[in-house]
Amino acid sequence: MPGALVLKRFAPAIMEWQKIHGRHGLPWQANKDPYRVWLSEVMLQQTQVATVIPYFEKFTQHFPSVSALAKAHLDEVLGLWSGLGYYSRARNLHQCAQVVVRDWAGQFPTSAQDLQQLPGIGRSTASAIAATCFGQRVTILDGNAKRVLARYLGFEGNIVLPAHEKILWDFAEKMVPEAGMQTMPVYTQALMDLGSAICTVKNPQCMQCPVQNSCSAYAQDKTKSLPLKQKTIKRTSHRLYLWWVNNSMGQVFWLQRPMKGVWAGLYCLPVWEASSEAEFLAQIPCQWHSKCEFLDPVQHVLTHKDFQLIFVKTRLTEANLQDWPNTLEGKWLNHNEWQSLGVPAPVRKIMVQLGANSLI
Ligand code: SF4
Incomplete structure (x- = not known):
């Protein structure tokens, strides 16, 4: 010593x-x-x-x-x-x-x-x-x-x-x-x-x-070996489906995340953790199934978790807006409105890259 x-x-x-x-x-x-x-x-x-x-x-x-x-x-x-x-x-x-x-x-x-x-x-x-x-x-x-x-x-x-x-x-x-x-x-x-x-x-x-x-x-020529930091972290993998819904006015539907868990308190697209497209589709009314377009998965890595983010785009017309599930308590926001909110960085990045208000 x-x-x-x-x-x-x-x-x-x-x-x-x-x-x-x-x-x-x-x-x-x-x-x-x-x-x-x-x-x-x-x-x-x-x-x-x-x-x-x-x-x-x-x-x-x-x-x-x-x-x-x-x-x-x-x-x-x-x-x-x-x-x-x-x-x-x-x-x-x-x-x-x-x-x-x-x-x-x-x-x-x-x-x-x-x-x-x-x-x-x-x-x-x-x-x-x-x-x-x-x-x-x-x-x-x-x-x-x-x-x-x-x-x-x-x-x-x-x-x-x-x-x-x-x-x-x-x-x-x-x-x-x-x-x-x-x-x-x-x-x-x-x-x-x-x-x-x-x-x-x-x-x-x-x-x-x-x-x-x-x-x-x-x-002692130990600059490479010190400090000793041996962690035993168990990594977990999660596949998240993010429902990216545009209405006919170019607004996107956002929900505030619960105060615990991933992206706690931030505004996000409706998210479900699911192992397959079928499991995701089971979460939303069946009349929307044919309107869902599944985008290519995006990898997002955190310290202990690997996420596979799958954005699912859906466009609502005036006519089918009335079928919108009223169990979802969120907000329809235009580009400038959601840009000023706390939004998870990978979600913001992907949506800006792909054009958040573009209609399918
Ligand atoms: S304190 Fe760090 S930078 Fe300075 S001599 Fe030691 S190992 Fe090198």
């Missing part, structure tokens, strides 16, 4: 490096506003900075404060989030804003411990906000930071296991510099920047790394 000197050298070296080589001038770095820092942290989870910037700017223009976000309708929030993926983040964001307004008089709490109690804020995000905005001496440990520290320390534990992850957290805490607004924001940003620019998943740039001299993985 690494000695005290190795732990102590880390923070000053990466902070010096950050001042010259790190990222400056990102839109959420302009001030230490916890609302903007929180928003950026949530958006940056599993998403690259370049992708996040336009979303962040659009979001903060619409919702310049936590109270503005709290007052918004969830559909509006999901609409602005549309395309960023992992929609539970947007739902938590909205819920969190409402809790901050209701329980904290619209001011984010200043300690990582209190921040972590808010919806959607985990330990690393809470630390990022507390360290950046309030100078608290706490460490982040997101995916990038875990990789950097596991390599630097030569940590051979399987970081997917909670017990091993906890050991890494303990080391990470020992490596944090003195608390304060002069150090904590710089250190936190340095750890993020090092992970995204130098100590990358593949081909880390060790020759440009400010801590190469003390890095255990570099010294």
Whole structure:
């Protein structure tokens, strides 16, 4: 295990490096506003900075404060989030804003411990906000930071296991510099920047790394094998039929998804999971069967799930609109209307590609 000197050298070296080589001038770095820092942290989870910037700017223009976000309708929030993926983040964001307004008089709490109690804020995000905005001496440990520290320390534990992850957290805490607004924001940003620019998943740039001299993985030629992440994820496959119905005015029929399960809370075409065309057809009235056109399947891959999306196009005429199943409580929307809603990214993409309002 690494000695005290190795732990102590880390923070000053990466902070010096950050001042010259790190990222400056990102839109959420302009001030230490916890609302903007929180928003950026949530958006940056599993998403690259370049992708996040336009979303962040659009979001903060619409919702310049936590109270503005709290007052918004969830559909509006999901609409602005549309395309960023992992929609539970947007739902938590909205819920969190409402809790901050209701329980904290619209001011984010200043300690990582209190921040972590808010919806959607985990330990690393809470630390990022507390360290950046309030100078608290706490460490982040997101995916990038875990990789950097596991390599630097030569940590051979399987970081997917909670017990091993906890050991890494303990080391990470020992490596944090003195608390304060002069150090904590710089250190936190340095750890993020090092992970995204130098100590990358593949081909880390060790020759440009400010801590190469003390890095255990570099010294032992283990940069490829660390960190150890052995997952036993069971993948599942699903075939979804999406009923894409146009009426004679070129509108498309949309339903809001239930608040749980795939695409929770988003607007989508009516969807059924079915193993065959016949099983799908059994879900809709038989007078529509001859009007269904089955498009080629589209693959959509998530972390643990493989989806096969089959769009089924149907055109309604004035005459057969009266047979429309009144059990479906949805909305007929034109192109501009549904474009502003939170719609699953693959559904949006396919419909835009194929022309959502085109009639068959
Ligand atoms: S020397 Fe290489 S492996 Fe070690 S922290 Fe730096 S970039 Fe990562």
